[in-house]
Amino acid sequence: MENDQAVEETTFVVDEVSNIVRQATESAICGNAYQHSKVKQWTINVWKTLSQLTKLGPFKYIVICVTMQKNGARPHTGRESCFWDSSADGSCTVWWENKTAYCMVSAFGLSI
Numbered sequence: 001m002e003n004d005q006a007v008e009e010t011t012f013v014v015d016e017v018s019n020i021v022r023q024a025t026e027s028a029i030c031g032n033a034y035q036h037s038k039v040k041q042w043t044i045n046v047w048k049t050l051s052q053l054t055k056l057g058p059f060k061y062i063v064i065c066v067t068m069q070k071n072g073a074r075p076h077t078g079r080e081s082c083f084w085d086s087s088a089d090g091s092c093t094v095w096w097e098n099k100t101a102y103c104m105v106s107a108f109g110l111s112i
Contacts, residue, residue: 010057012090012109017053021105024049025096034069034101042067046105059089059109067103075102084110 028045032038043065053061068075082091088111096103 010111011088012059012111013056014090014092016056017090017107017109018092018094020050020052020056021092021094021107022096024052025094025103025105029067029096029098029101029103031098032101033099034067036069039067042103046103050107053107053109056109058112060112062108062110064106065103066105067101070097070100070102075104077104082108 024046027049028042032042046065047063050061050063053059066075066077082089089109091106091108093104093106096105
């Protein structure tokens with residue numbers, strides 16, 4: 001039992017990270033209409049909320065946040081390719097949108 005708990009503490013849990021990322025994005029942007037002048041502050045607010053990730057275990061996190069205005073076409077991104085310890089490290093990408101904006105946040109957790 002203790003061994004299972006130790007493994008869980010050192011394994012990237014996609015669902016937990018995705019929930020934190022989604023909550024951070026929703027609380028930062030919420031129902032606001034896209035305004036270019038506010039994107040920097042929204043990104044800072046997402047980043048500050050993501051400090052909760054450090055409570056999930058011994059990981060270094062890399063987070064990418066892209067916010068863009070909706071203009072009729074959905075944004076496309078390429079797939080990331082990572083070389084790591086797949087038994088402990090991981091990543092997740094969360095797409096969030098409202099009527100005027102898209103926000104994509106990718107979080108990569110590397111065990112230390």
